Amino acid sequence: GENVEQHPSTLSVQEGDSAVIKCTYSDSASNYFPWYKQELGKGPQLIIDIRSNVGEKKDQRIAVTLNKTAKHFSLHITETQPEDSAVYFCAAKRNLNAGKSTFGDGTTLTVKP
Amino acid sequence: DTGVSQDPRHKITKRGQNVTFRCDPISEHNRLYWYRQTLGQGPEFLTYFQNEAQLEKSRLLSDRFSAERPKGSFSTLEIQRTEQGDSAMYLCASSSTMEQYFGPGTRLTVT
Numbered sequence: 001g002e003n004v005e006q007h008p009s010t011l012s013v014q015e016g017d018s019a020v021i022k023c024t025y026s027d028s029a030s031n032y033f034p035w036y037k038q039e040l041g042k043g044p045q046l047i048i049d050i051r052s053n054v055g056e057k058k059d060q061r062i063a064v065t066l067n068k069t070a071k072h073f074s075l076h077i078t079e080t081q082p083e084d085s086a087v088y089f090c091a092a093k094r095n096l097n098a099g100k101s102t103f104g105d106g107t108t109l110t111v112k113p
Numbered sequence: 114d115t116g117v118s119q120d121p122r123h124k125i126t127k128r129g130q131n132v133t134f135r136c137d138p139i140s141e142h143n144r145l146y147w148y149r150q151t152l153g154q155g156p157e158f159l160t161y162f163q164n165e166a167q168l169e170k171s172r173l174l175s176d177r178f179s180a181e182r183p184k185g186s187f188s189t190l191e192i193q194r195t196e197q198g199d200s201a202m203y204l205c206a207s208s209s210t211m212e213q214y215f216g217p218g219t220r221l222t223v224t
Contacts (some may be wrong), residue, residue, distance in 0.1 A: 006155075032211050034211075034213070036215075042218075043117070043206075043217045043218050044215045045215070046214065048211055049185055049212060062115075089156070091155070097168075098156070098169075099146055099160070099161025099163075099168060100171070101156075101158060101213065102163055103157070104152070104155050105155050
């Protein structure tokens, strides 16, 4: 089955700096890669996603890159703000009709003011 | 529509008791998913419905767990004869396309 590894497990940056979180996956059939932000006591919130036919996607301060050959994808947050502090999860999924998404173990991001 | 809702938000039960959780998906979403999340881990897939049909079940879903989605709307997840290892956050998500939207979860504590 699919295995998703996420690094680092914790990340601390100064406000205004950039943060990068990396994930690798094992199943070459995976073609959908979402990123979620989870705040304390809440469910994961989808923040950005990328499909295998795209190498990069950007939405304001966040961007995701995908290297399908190397089976890794990354989340980039620029100009970090204290409200970006949360746990971030990457995930991988095969297709719409495959119910299962496989998640990484999360990265706790702390943005220091 | 305010998103996926789950009830209750917290449940404390004694070992051996049965518990049932409810999930109300976003109204136009035909797909519904259950996940379990323990501290420091990502969500682990449990089961998936398309409309009322349960299409996929994880090996994590032992015989003590059962999920239903009658009429393809809300879903329930029941755990029978709870064990301390069942203590976790149970998350529900729904989708109509690839994007899954999660509810706030039900935190179960088994004492």
